Amino acid sequence: MSYTSLIDPKNVSQMERLNDRQVVNNAGGYVFALDIWARLDRFLVLGSDAPTYYQSARKLTRENAKSVEACWKADHRRTADRIVEISKAGRAPKNSPAIFALALGTLSDDVAARRAALDAVTSVCRTASHLFEFAALIDALGRGWGRSVSRAISGWYENRSPDKLAYQMTKYRSRNGYTHERVIQRVHPKAADGDAQRIALYRWACEGNLDGHVLPELVLAHLAAMKTEKASELIPLIEKHELTWEQIPTWALTDAKVWEALLPNLGMTALLRNLGTLTDLGVVKPLGGRTSEVADKLTDAEAVRQSRLHPYSILNALAVYRSGKSVKGERTWGPVSNVIDALDDAFYLAFGNVEPTGKRHLLSLDVSGSMGTAMIGGVLSAREASAAMSMATARSEKHHHFVGFGHSIHKLGISSKMSLPEVIRSISDLPFGRTDCSAPMLHALKAGLEVDAFVVYTDNETYMGSMHPSEALKKYRRETGIPAKLIVAGMTSTGFSIADPNDAGMFDIVGFDSDAVSLMADFVRA
Structure with missing residues (x-):
C-alpha cells in the first residue's frame, strides 16, 4: 500500500x-467540537432537561453548565447579551435554559460578570413565574441572597407599574416553592411614599394591613372572582376585567360557559395548553361551538408573531391534541380536525416569512x-x-x-x-x-x-x-x-x-x- x-x-x-x-x-466516532459560543446557543434553544440516547439529563446539564461558565469567564458582556437576545426574541421553546444560564453567571468569581448576569434578570425573567424559577435556582446553586441578588430581584418589582405588577401577582401566585409573599419579605422592594397602590400590593401579598391603601382594580376583581360560587356571578367579572384562567377559582375550570367567557382573554400559549380542555367541555367541537374562533386565532399570522409562539411548542401541542389524552392527568377528548389543521398552519407561521x-x-x-x-x-x-x-x-x-x-x-x-x-x-x-x-x-x-x-x-x-x-x-x-x-x-x-x-x-x-x-x-x- x-x-x-x-x-x-x-x-x-x-x-x-x-x-x-x-x-x-458519545457513540465512539470522531466529529468536530463546537466552540463555547455555539454550544451556548444550542443549550439556550434546546436545553438539557431531556436525556439523549447516550447521556442522562443530569450529565448533559453538567456538561452544558461547564460550557456556560466558560462563556461567562471568556466574555461576560457577550454572554449576557446573547442570553437576553435569544430569550427576548422567543427563539427557544422554553425560557428555563436562559434563566439557568443567568443563575450560573451569578456564581462567577468576576464581579463584572456577576453584575452583568444580575442586570439581565429583568429582561430574561419577564414573568413572576420566571422570577420564582430564578430564585429557586439561586438557592439550589448555593449562591445565597446577598445584597446584589436582592437588589436585582427588588428591581423586578420596582420597575413595573402597579397595574402590570397586579397582573403578575394575580396570574402567577406561586411557582417552584416561591410566592410573592416569600420573595417580598426576603428582598423588601421599595415604594415611594406617594405610591399607594404599590404599597398596597406589597402589603396584600404579605397579608398585611392595607391601612387605607387601595389595591389596583384588577386585584379587587380577582379577589371578588375567588369568592364566587356560580358561573353567573363569575362571568361578568371575567368579561369586565379580562381575567385569565389563572386568576379565577379552580371550580370554574370545569364549566364550559366560563371557558367561553375566558376565550377572548386567552394568550396563544394558554390557548395551546387548554385545547384539550376546550374540546372535552364542548367549547370546541366538530360542528359549531367556538371552533372557528379558535382556529382563526391560531392561524392569525400577526398574533402568532407578536406572541412569539415557538414552532416546537406548537408541534408538541399538536401531537398531544391529536392523541386525544393529556400527558398528565386523565382528561380525554375527541380531536377536532379543524383545530388540527389550524395547528398545522400555525407551525409554519411561527417560523416567520x-x-x-x-x-x-x-x-x-x-x-x-x-x-x-x-x-x-x-x-x-x-x-x-x-x-x-x-x-x-x-x-x-x-x-x-x-x-x-x-x-x-x-x-x-x-x-x-x-x-x-x-x-x-x-x-x-x-x-x-x-x-x-x-x-x-x-x-x-x-x-x-x-x-x-x-x-x-x-x-x-x-x-x-x-x-x-x-x-x-x-x-x-x-x-x-x-x-x-x-x-x-x-x-x-x-x-x-x-x-x-x-x-x-x-x-x-x-x-x-x-x-x-x-x-x-x-x-x-x-
Missing part, C-alpha cells in the same frame, strides 16, 4: 481521528436509533421533530428532495403537501439502526443528484461510515463541480458537529431555533 493512500483523508473512517481538531462523540433561495436542497433526516429519545422534554422524539422542521424548508423551497439515513439510505414517502401528523407517522415507521452522517452526500454522488445544499438533521452521534461527512462533502464537490454547502441542524445540546468549522461552506445551526429556517436560507443564498 502506498503512503499516499495511507495519509489520504478519504480513507479515514469515522472511528478514527481525521485531524487534531476532532473529538470523540422565509424568502426562497431557489437552490436545490437535499433534506436528510437522521433516522438512527439515537434519534428516538424525546426532545426538549416533550412527547416527540428528535427524529419526529426533525422531520417536521424539515417541512418548513420544504414548504419554502420548490427544489427539494427528502432522504432518511442511519447506516444506509432510506427512501421517505414525504411530500411538502403532507400534514405534520402524516409526516410524523411516516418517519416513525422506519427501521432504526446505527448512524453514518456521510450517507446523504455519498448517496447524492452515486445517484447523480444535483445538490446545492445538503441539510442534515442529526444528533451528530455518527460513527459507522468509512469516510467522514466533511470529506464526503468535499468528494461530492470535486466529482460534480457543484460548490455544495452543508448545513447541520443539531437536534440535541451536545457539543458535537459533523460540520468542519474551518470550511466556509459548512454551517452548524441549532435545530428548532425559531430563526433556523431563515438562517439556513441566508447561508445558502450567500
Whole structure:
C-alpha cells in the first residue's frame, strides 16, 4: 500500500481521528467540537432537561453548565447579551435554559460578570413565574441572597407599574416553592411614599394591613372572582376585567360557559395548553361551538408573531391534541380536525416569512436509533421533530428532495403537501439502526443528484461510515463541480458537529431555533 493512500483523508473512517481538531462523540466516532459560543446557543434553544440516547439529563446539564461558565469567564458582556437576545426574541421553546444560564453567571468569581448576569434578570425573567424559577435556582446553586441578588430581584418589582405588577401577582401566585409573599419579605422592594397602590400590593401579598391603601382594580376583581360560587356571578367579572384562567377559582375550570367567557382573554400559549380542555367541555367541537374562533386565532399570522409562539411548542401541542389524552392527568377528548389543521398552519407561521433561495436542497433526516429519545422534554422524539422542521424548508423551497439515513439510505414517502401528523407517522415507521452522517452526500454522488445544499438533521452521534461527512462533502464537490454547502441542524445540546468549522461552506445551526429556517436560507443564498 502506498503512503499516499495511507495519509489520504478519504480513507479515514469515522472511528478514527481525521485531524487534531476532532473529538470523540458519545457513540465512539470522531466529529468536530463546537466552540463555547455555539454550544451556548444550542443549550439556550434546546436545553438539557431531556436525556439523549447516550447521556442522562443530569450529565448533559453538567456538561452544558461547564460550557456556560466558560462563556461567562471568556466574555461576560457577550454572554449576557446573547442570553437576553435569544430569550427576548422567543427563539427557544422554553425560557428555563436562559434563566439557568443567568443563575450560573451569578456564581462567577468576576464581579463584572456577576453584575452583568444580575442586570439581565429583568429582561430574561419577564414573568413572576420566571422570577420564582430564578430564585429557586439561586438557592439550589448555593449562591445565597446577598445584597446584589436582592437588589436585582427588588428591581423586578420596582420597575413595573402597579397595574402590570397586579397582573403578575394575580396570574402567577406561586411557582417552584416561591410566592410573592416569600420573595417580598426576603428582598423588601421599595415604594415611594406617594405610591399607594404599590404599597398596597406589597402589603396584600404579605397579608398585611392595607391601612387605607387601595389595591389596583384588577386585584379587587380577582379577589371578588375567588369568592364566587356560580358561573353567573363569575362571568361578568371575567368579561369586565379580562381575567385569565389563572386568576379565577379552580371550580370554574370545569364549566364550559366560563371557558367561553375566558376565550377572548386567552394568550396563544394558554390557548395551546387548554385545547384539550376546550374540546372535552364542548367549547370546541366538530360542528359549531367556538371552533372557528379558535382556529382563526391560531392561524392569525400577526398574533402568532407578536406572541412569539415557538414552532416546537406548537408541534408538541399538536401531537398531544391529536392523541386525544393529556400527558398528565386523565382528561380525554375527541380531536377536532379543524383545530388540527389550524395547528398545522400555525407551525409554519411561527417560523416567520422565509424568502426562497431557489437552490436545490437535499433534506436528510437522521433516522438512527439515537434519534428516538424525546426532545426538549416533550412527547416527540428528535427524529419526529426533525422531520417536521424539515417541512418548513420544504414548504419554502420548490427544489427539494427528502432522504432518511442511519447506516444506509432510506427512501421517505414525504411530500411538502403532507400534514405534520402524516409526516410524523411516516418517519416513525422506519427501521432504526446505527448512524453514518456521510450517507446523504455519498448517496447524492452515486445517484447523480444535483445538490446545492445538503441539510442534515442529526444528533451528530455518527460513527459507522468509512469516510467522514466533511470529506464526503468535499468528494461530492470535486466529482460534480457543484460548490455544495452543508448545513447541520443539531437536534440535541451536545457539543458535537459533523460540520468542519474551518470550511466556509459548512454551517452548524441549532435545530428548532425559531430563526433556523431563515438562517439556513441566508447561508445558502450567500
